[in-house]
Amino acid sequence: MEITPEIADRLSKLNDKYVGMGQSLTNYLDGLLLSNYLTYWNYTHVDTLLSLQNPKTDFPDEVIFIIYHQITELQFKLALRELEQIGHNGRNVQPNGHDLGWKEKLDVKFFIERLQRVNRYFEALTHSFEIMGEGMEREQFLAFRMALLPASGFQSAQYRMIEICCTDFLQLVDKDERKDFAGKNSSIEEMYEHIYWKQGATEIASGKKTLTLEQFEKKYGEKFILLAEEYKDKNIWAKYKSLNEEDQKNPELIHELRQVDVNVNVNWPLVHYKTAVRYLHQDESAIAATGGTNWQKYLPPRFQKRIFYPELWSVEEKEEWGKGWVEKVVYKK
């Protein structure tokens, strides 16, 4: 075989790479001779993925419910990866594949593009929620839902992690208590006790925390506090405020930030809430299928008034939060 200049060039680069790490190129070439070709099924772990649906009942629609939750968790993961990239200014991977760690400074174009990705994921989720809303028989849902108690989407940790990475922790404090903490430099632990979602998953009858909420806090409480500490100066709002004045005025950036606010805090919660109404409108069996929680009072975005970036909205827009206007805002570019 002829060693062409192209092959010699690659060999020389490979040699530099391995020698640079104190490794022997010949040993690695031997490994290459022996190793198998990569296949699609090994790379994507498709068999494992397709084995992860374990329904608790024989109702066929339960699998739709499981898979759609899994799809959502994967999209949440995509969103979280982008939020992490923004928080750390982006990864500095050289063209030769060498990873030099996080960058020192956040570039505004990178910031905008990564927010666009987060928005794209949430818009896809909002549009596809019909798979839940229209895609299952109500009778089947109400029946298999009983076999899932006390589990609930309420216990999605990634959903809460997205919120923590998106905003100043104060904005996640219950709206009626937020003013008590504003400007006081309160600790994350103090604010965590009053986080908005503690108002959810309580029993209408007794006003007590449900097991759903208790188990969720037990499993993730400490992790959320640690993440919030880490993201105090890395959350999206903190990163925005760390930009120079001119970059902070960038209209595209402001647009994407507002989109994130609307997508995460209004449009997804609205389609989700509408679906809950469709399946759970009040009758005995539907109430039982939630464990009898206060979801109707809790879930609507206009009641929760979660707003990540209050400085980017007018007083009127904030008052109208969660009502009709936001649907017009979302796809206007």
Ligand code: HEM
């Ligand atoms: C037929 C479909 C669905 C119905 C009827 C439904 C119903 C509900 C209800 C009633 C609650 C309130 C929890 C409570 O009070 O115990 C809730 C919360 C929640 N669900 Fe769903 N859900 C559905 C699908 C989904 C899907 C696909 C996800 C994706 C992960 C999800 C994620 C969540 C989250 C994150 C919360 C907490 C929301 C918040 O705290 O504001 N749900 N859901």
